[in-house]
Amino acid sequence: MELWYSEMHTEDVKFSIRIKEQLLADKSQFQQIDVFESNEFGRFFTLDGLIMVTEKDEFIYHDMIVHVPMATNPNIKNVLVIGAGDGGTVRELSRYKSIEKIDVVEIDKLVVDVCLEYFPNTSVGFKDPRVELFYEDGLKFVRNKGSKYDLIIVDSTDPFGPGEGLFTKEFYGNCYKALTEDGILVNQHESPYYSSYAKSMQRAHKRINEFFPIARVYQAHIPTYPSGHWLFGFASKKYDPLEFDSKKWNELGLKTRYYNTNLHTACFALPNYVIDFLEESKND
Amino acid sequence: MELWYSEMHTEDVKFSIRIKEQLLADKSQFQQIDVFESNEFGRFFTLDGLIMVTEKDEFIYHDMIVHVPMATNPNIKNVLVIGAGDGGTVRELSRYKSIEKIDVVEIDKLVVDVCLEYFPNTSVGFKDPRVELFYEDGLKFVRNKGSKYDLIIVDSTDPFGPGEGLFTKEFYGNCYKALTEDGILVNQHESPYYSSYAKSMQRAHKRINEFFPIARVYQAHIPTYPSGHWLFGFASKKYDPLEFDSKKWNELGLKTRYYNTNLHTACFALPNYVIDFLEESKND
Numbered sequence: 317m318e319l320w321y322s323e324m325h326t327e328d329v330k331f332s333i334r335i336k337e338q339l340l341a342d343k344s345q346f347q348q349i350d351v352f353e354s355n356e357f358g359r360f361f362t363l364d365g366l367i368m369v370t371e372k373d374e375f376i377y378h379d380m381i382v383h384v385p386m387a388t389n390p391n392i393k394n395v396l397v398i399g400a401g402d403g404g405t406v407r408e409l410s411r412y413k414s415i416e417k418i419d420v421v422e423i424d425k426l427v428v429d430v431c432l433e434y435f436p437n438t439s440v441g442f443k444d445p446r447v448e449l450f451y452e453d454g455l456k457f458v459r460n461k462g463s464k465y466d467l468i469i470v471d472s473t474d475p476f477g478p479g480e481g482l483f484t485k486e487f488y489g490n491c492y493k494a495l496t497e498d499g500i501l502v503n504q505h506e507s508p509y510y511s512s513y514a515k516s517m518q519r520a521h522k523r524i525n526e527f528f529p530i531a532r533v534y535q536a537h538i539p540t541y542p543s544g545h546w547l548f549g550f551a552s553k554k555y556d557p558l559e560f561d562s563k564k565w566n567e568l569g570l571k572t573r574y575y576n577t578n579l580h581t582a583c584f585a586l587p588n589y590v591i592d593f594l595e596e597s598k599n600d
Numbered sequence: 601m602e603l604w605y606s607e608m609h610t611e612d613v614k615f616s617i618r619i620k621e622q623l624l625a626d627k628s629q630f631q632q633i634d635v636f637e638s639n640e641f642g643r644f645f646t647l648d649g650l651i652m653v654t655e656k657d658e659f660i661y662h663d664m665i666v667h668v669p670m671a672t673n674p675n676i677k678n679v680l681v682i683g684a685g686d687g688g689t690v691r692e693l694s695r696y697k698s699i700e701k702i703d704v705v706e707i708d709k710l711v712v713d714v715c716l717e718y719f720p721n722t723s724v725g726f727k728d729p730r731v732e733l734f735y736e737d738g739l740k741f742v743r744n745k746g747s748k749y750d751l752i753i754v755d756s757t758d759p760f761g762p763g764e765g766l767f768t769k770e771f772y773g774n775c776y777k778a779l780t781e782d783g784i785l786v787n788q789h790e791s792p793y794y795s796s797y798a799k800s801m802q803r804a805h806k807r808i809n810e811f812f813p814i815a816r817v818y819q820a821h822i823p824t825y826p827s828g829h830w831l832f833g834f835a836s837k838k839y840d841p842l843e844f845d846s847k848k849w850n851e852l853g854l855k856t857r858y859y860n861t862n863l864h865t866a867c868f869a870l871p872n873y874v875i876d877f878l879e880e881s882k883n884d
Contacts, residue, residue: 320614327618327639328617328618328640329615329617329618330604330614330616330617330618331613331614331615331616332613332614333612333613333614334613334614354612355612356610356612356613356794509657509821509823510640535821537793537819537827537829539793539828543821543828544821544823544827544829545821573871573872574871574873575871575872576871576872578869579870579871581866582865582866582867582868582869583866583869584866585860585862585863585865585866586863587821587857587858587859588856588857588859589857591860
């Protein structure tokens, strides 16, 4: 038998993975979730037909969305994570003893339940006693929170379907208000390479840039996401990620398979065509 | 009609591109060459069923294989390019007025002929009067050349088929001898992500490391190559690419769509798992 999972990266580009077995097909009120077992990527799951997490390379995404802000400000105590029902982001956060509270807002309880059953290596994060899970809409949750969080991580799906509200001006404005004066906002920022993703990236950057004095973009190699060239947004009221204390982070002794403090600075050095896209977005 | 070009990135991973038209299917004594027209990537060609050059993203590969060594030593005068029948590497080299001579050794004349006809934007490089083309085996060409070249760029196919010899110890040793005492060797270094490519990367690094006092690896996002995470090897007798004069390169006023002098340093900052692979290779 040949069984292939295929994902359209654009109308004209298809990425396919040979499947050993489909383990689950389920549907919540928000989205379709499917779990597969494969040789190359191990187990992985998709939401509405888009790969979210694979056992092989989830460490790249989770390293980069967590350790970049945590190394920038080692005094982060209160964290809000929006999305992230797989638990990988929380797993990385929970390695920091200095963090006191991690609120996780996931709109879809089914994602958490499925990950608890099928992805113990990521969902282990939810077992940390500092974690509180809210099954709510992140857009609503973040309204009128006061300045409560030192870090907000938006670990969302793409800006269509349930993740759509997490790319709006209203949302970024409320995140700004929910952050302390030391506050940092990190979000997954789509890809610069295929035009529909690049437009999402430009829109997100333009909106974040309107609220935050510091708004940078950094990159990582994530082979199972469209084009493999993935971006993150780093927005901040005070801390510049390029001026950080690498020694302090290295003294924590955290083992990571992707992130390191050389890469911390280097990942903010973008190719010219990406810089041009981001500049263009400001003139829209 | 639906027409799809598919490439196996591993036995279990397939990358497919919707094709408007196949423009050419031909075969030399060395390999099969096919030319396609697509919406997403424009025109592209494959050798033995592997994508070599697409109009959409060839600038990434050619920027990174040329401008990194040229910015490291702006006094490079004599260059040898091995492979590179498409002309893109030569096109970027020919933008430097300081270069006096560019020898290009391509084993397969058909590649050059096809690119002259179908890829005017890359093959334009061959029209520079400083370029001399040799249709020979690069492995043989580089034997007993004396110390003649300031830079050798190995713009090869993968280490199977006609490109195989360009990943051997004998070849790297002869490159070392063919370089002046200022000499730099840059080669395409495969990908760290899928295991068969990672093994090629490790072998190449181990062998280069045995000859050159400075042997570093740098990375780029090339979405049409397997995993999109592509590496280059930088080996050198004297010049460390991390100690370069960015001002001097920027004063040249060359417009580039990927390379810039921030990225020059940043691209040498590798993820931990890649560093570990490279370290392992030395202990083999």
